[in-house]
Amino acid sequence: MSEAAHQDYQGSKIGMWLFLFTEFMLFGGLFILYAGSRALNPEAFHEASRELSVPLGVANTVILLTSSLFVAAAITAIQKGNKKLSVLLTGLTASCGALFLVNKGVEWGLKFHHGIYPNGPALAARPQGEALFFGLYFIMTGLHGLHVLAGTVLLTIMAVLLARERVRQDDYVLLENSGLYWHLVDVIWIFLLPLFYLAA
Amino acid sequence: MSYLDPQGGGLGSWLTATDHKRIGLLYLTLMTVFFFVAVGIGVTMRLKHLSGGDYLISAQTYNALFTVHGVIMIFLFVIPGLPAVFGNFFMPILIGARDVAFPRLNLLSWYFFATGATLAVLSLFTGNGPPDTGWTFYVPFSIKTGTNVSLAVFAAFVLGLSSILTGLNFITTIHRMRAPGMTWHRMPLFVWSLYATGWIQVLVTPIIGITLVLVILERFFNIGVFDPAKGGDPVLYQHMFWTYSHPAVYIMIVPAMGVITEIIPTFSRKSIFGYKAIAYSSIAIAGFGSMVWAHHMFTSGMADTADFVFSLLTFIVAVPSAIKVFNWTATLYKGSIEMAPAMLYALSFVFLFAIGGLTGVMQGALGVNVHLHDTYFIVGHFHYVMFGGTGFAFFAALLYWFPKMFGKMYDTKPAYAAWGLMFVGFNMLYFTMLVLGTMGMPRRYYAHLPQFHNAHLVATAGSWLLAAGLLVLFGNFLYALFRGRKAEANPWGGITLEWTIPSPPPQENFAEIPTITAGPYAYNPGRPG
Ligand code: HEM
Ligand SMILES: [Cu+2]
DSSP states (O other): OHHHHHTOHHHHHHHHHHHHHHHHHHHHHHHHHHHHHHHHOHHHHHHHHTTSOHHHHHHHHHHHHHHHHHHHHHHHHHHTTOHHHHHHHHHHHHHHHHHHHHHHHHHHHHHHHTTOSTTOHHHHTSOTTHHHHHHHHHHHHHHHHHHHHHHHHHHHHHHHHHHTTSSBTTBOHHHHHHHHHHHHHHHHHHHHIIIIISOO | OBTTSOOSSHHHHHHTOOOHHHHHHHHHHHHHHHHHHHHHHHHHHHHHTTSSSSBSBOHHHHHHHHHHHHHIIIIIIITTHHIIIIIHHHHHHHTTOSSOSOHHHHHHHHHHHHHHHHHHHHHHHSSSSOOOSOTTOOTTHHHHOOSSHHHHHHHHHHHHHHHHHHHHHHHHHHHHOOOTTOOGGGSOHHHHHHHHHHHHHHHHHHHHHHHHHHHHHHHHHOOOTTOGGGTOOHHHHHHHHHHHHHHHHHHHHHHHHHHHHHHHHHHHTSOOTTHHHHHHHHHHHHHHHTTOGGGGOTTSOOOHHHHHHHHHHHHHHHHHHHHHHHHHHHHHTTOOOOOOHHHHHHHHHHHHHHHHHHHHHHHHSHHHHHHHTTBHHHHHHHHIIIIIIIIHHHHHHHHHHHHHHHSEEOOHHHHHHHHHHHHHHHHHHHHHHHHHHHHTOBTTOSOOOGGGHHHHHHHHHHHHHHHHHHHHHHHHHHHHHHHOEEOOSOTTOOOSGGGGSOSSOBTTSOSSOOOOOSOTTOOOTTSOO
């Protein structure tokens, strides 16, 4: 019986969409928090936001957008039965994820280097509200980073499953759901970018 | 072969079961144990009030006790209770399916539940003392206290995960796996209530999840999101907390209403009055219920407009609940009522829930709220709703479905006796609390003033009767489990799908998936039973 359930294409999609709703609400809570904190400290947020590197943020946006394109193409490829191309595109998506994480690592590293990290001395010395801005920055981009990591692992697994034909032209819902997940990660980043990098 | 028959592997075959019925029983077992632990703690707290001053336990222990009592009752009993136990067991059967949409995910939810429960217990014995914040984990205290709050909060997070997965599974199952012919308007109303609940679980639980994570992060990194000294705001915590926790009240009560809606037609031999009104009022409660959270914060310092709006919305949410009560009453009207134990408990639900609801509406009024905030009135109110409501619905569900689940019949006399004890004890305990609250007795207080003493004695005596009633009720179930006579397939003359299959149900519920041709409550006078 569970076999039959697993072949329920619609069911799988509904399940995935519901899961995405929950993820969105998870970040929704943080967006409420951000809105509240910003309303309390408009100037501090403005000031602190200047210190984030817009080029690095934009670079990561480009990476994610490109990867979303890759994964969409990977799904089309497997629909058309082009296994090789689909493996390649899925692999490329995962690589973009990894690249995003490296870039994020560099960015965080730079901040750490200047003593800007949770509980760090430089942060404690900041005027009221600025420390909070960076705190939220670490929490929200950190949580997003965890999602990127999860997505990257997921897509890597998908590439393997594609190669082993466990995901195939007549049964590709796993890849499709992974793609949906990846789009979510992308969309959330689109919100984070203006909130943190472009808020100045 | 019934789902209860040994399938090799003993205990292992239960712990790896993906059958929704077995998973339902896994929840039931664990939950009953925790419920009784928390009842024991509740009674201990009441014992303390046999003296107004220092007595029996220390003040710090008292703080830990009401925290643990609250955490267990809320996160381990009333929130998961009906969906996880009876939803799992009966929802697929009620819609004519063989299982839920994602059976393995269902088992995973149980493991999250068990893990969360274990962590909650661990938080009592590790770290620097059991958490003492109350189940609401309010900042700034939850961040400043040295006790083991992080682990307790993490436990609640894991339990939330379990709740989300259950909701996700149920919604998908209800969308995809209804038997042929079972249109939305032929679905039993318990299923409707689970559907509405599923949406609340999926949409609001993540918010408490992230809020709890923030508490942990604050404890470790002092980021200051809730700390005015750093630019944060403690009231923000309360908003985020109640954005979940008020709707969570409906996760507790909507399935309870669903159960009652199954029981009343069966024992009145009548179709439910106002099927669609009941179905849609579940959805309405879920919707409106998500917009009233800040009525918990009238005294926390919000803008006056916010106070006003939330007060108004709170009145509105009472409407769909009232609709249900009217529909139940109309169903009873001129029915041929059989006062079986399940029915008796169901009717007590209506009575107790009405008191809980009315005292809730009272608090929705700003002025009254300011007077009653954080008094025993609140404690009385929420026990009427959660215990008198969800708790009694849980017992009613057990009494109604026990023969089906286990294929055994319990003795009705002890069930009636238990009811008498519980009903009297309950009102002695909690009605007295309502009175104490209006007199000014604050909640969560270790000591009390002499003028409150007599009332405290009454409440404490009530807690003994109540606990005795619970022991009789569950003792009766245990006895029936081992010694009960065999139950028939349909002891109550019910006509929803679960009564058409043997007791206990066979492994895959239906030998052949039924085709549905009529609504679920088509009782008619000519029908036997
Ligand atoms: C025999 C059963 C019970 C007894 C004797 C009992 C007694 C108590 C007492 C004495 C308190 C502390 C009040 C205060 O000092 O503020 C309390 C709090 C509470 N109870 Fe119960 N209770 C029982 C059952 C339940 C049930 C079934 C539920 C939920 C379904 C529940 C939920 C709560 C909650 C949420 C709190 C608040 C804890 C807090 O303040 O953080 N109780 N109960
Ligand atoms: Cu509320």
